[in-house]
Amino acid sequence: MSGQDELQELVGAAIGEIEAAEDIRALDEVRVKYLGKKGLVSAQMKELGKLDPEQRRERGRVLNEARQQLEKAIASRRAALEKRALEEKLAKERVDVTLPARPERAGVVHPVSHVWEEVVEIFADLGFSVAEGPHIETDWYNFEALNIPPEHPARQEHDTFYFHEKEDGARKLLRTHTSPVQIHTMETQQPPIRIIAPGRVFRCDSDPTHTPVFHQVEALVIDRDTHMGHLKWTLEEFCKAFFETENVKMRFRASHFPFTEPSMEVDINCSWEGGQVKVGEGDDWLEILGSGMVHPNVLRAGGIDPDEWQGYAFGIGIDRLAMLKYGIPDLRAFFDADIRWLKHYGFSALQIPTLAGGLSA
Numbered sequence: 001m002s003g004q005d006e007l008q009e010l011v012g013a014a015i016g017e018i019e020a021a022e023d024i025r026a027l028d029e030v031r032v033k034y035l036g037k038k039g040l041v042s043a044q045m046k047e048l049g050k051l052d053p054e055q056r057r058e059r060g061r062v063l064n065e066a067r068q069q070l071e072k073a074i075a076s077r078r079a080a081l082e083k084r085a086l087e088e089k090l091a092k093e094r095v096d097v098t099l100p101a102r103p104e105r106a107g108v109v110h111p112v113s114h115v116w117e118e119v120v121e122i123f124a125d126l127g128f129s130v131a132e133g134p135h136i137e138t139d140w141y142n143f144e145a146l147n148i149p150p151e152h153p154a155r156q157e158h159d160t161f162y163f164h165e166k167e168d169g170a171r172k173l174l175r176t177h178t179s180p181v182q183i184h185t186m187e188t189q190q191p192p193i194r195i196i197a198p199g200r201v202f203r204c205d206s207d208p209t210h211t212p213v214f215h216q217v218e219a220l221v222i223d224r225d226t227h228m229g230h231l232k233w234t235l236e237e238f239c240k241a242f243f244e245t246e247n248v249k250m251r252f253r254a255s256h257f258p259f260t261e262p263s264m265e266v267d268i269n270c271s272w273e274g275g276q277v278k279v280g281e282g283d284d285w286l287e288i289l290g291s292g293m294v295h296p297n298v299l300r301a302g303g304i305d306p307d308e309w310q311g312y313a314f315g316i317g318i319d320r321l322a323m324l325k326y327g328i329p330d331l332r333a334f335f336d337a338d339i340r341w342l343k344h345y346g347f348s349a350l351q352i353p354t355l356a357g358g359l360s361a
């Protein structure tokens, strides 16, 4: 057999193996086998030295051609394999974006979030804007500026979560109410002021109507002649709008808060029969808010002259509102993240509360 025939056979075998390679790795093995440093074609190249010049030139040309032929075959097989791998990947990862969402995966809006939105919607309509403050507070904002000095007995009622003491004796704390936002707002805005501040608050307490974390919405209105009549009217309008009825029974009770004078608390009439809360029935009452006329010391702490300005403030329990409106008996379940509970009491993400379209509809 001539060298020529042998070479052709070798190239034929190589092409067959290249075509049969099913992935890039197999293809690479074929390449090494024939074209690698110790490959079969390379071995023939090494033989060239033994030939005389005339033969060597001719043999070299033929070998080079064979080599190029194999390189081309490998390159085109590689391209085909890569294309196939990409197609397989795309087919496997294909997403049909036109498919509807799986109903069992659809999330729901927590009743607290929903009620929060309802409350914001109502007060926005009354001309209030939304303010914010930090969860981690200093003693000054949570107590002192609100007319609660260090030894004041009201501090004990707050069951405060404290952080470790700093070297200078100062201790940060988790805010026990949204009232510190009153002070932050007075520091950053000039009166007239009309804000609400919904947010999370923290107290070391737990029973069916108390949890260590809960939500309040603070309101602060300051103007030259704001009085108790404005406060009472606003609360009545709020309750009617929120409970979506004219006949909510509210009870205004004289009370005491260091940061308001005079102060009153508001209870809503409800019944707890059969493990359900119902508004406007029975003869039980659930306290939903504390309120009053802002104490002059608080205005002063916020840098506002009490001889020129006066106003009212209140703090409503958002979770309490949710319990009453949606008949949810145990507050602790709000924070259990139990999917079955959420499905039962949650709201569709498309149910955005608006006054025009209905709050809870």
Ligand code: PHE
Binding pocket: 176, 177, 178, 179, 257, 260, 289, 290, 291, 292, 313, 314, 315, 316
């Ligand atoms: N901060 C009070 C509380 O948490 C509520 C309140 C706010 C009372 C504003 C009066 C005025 O109980």
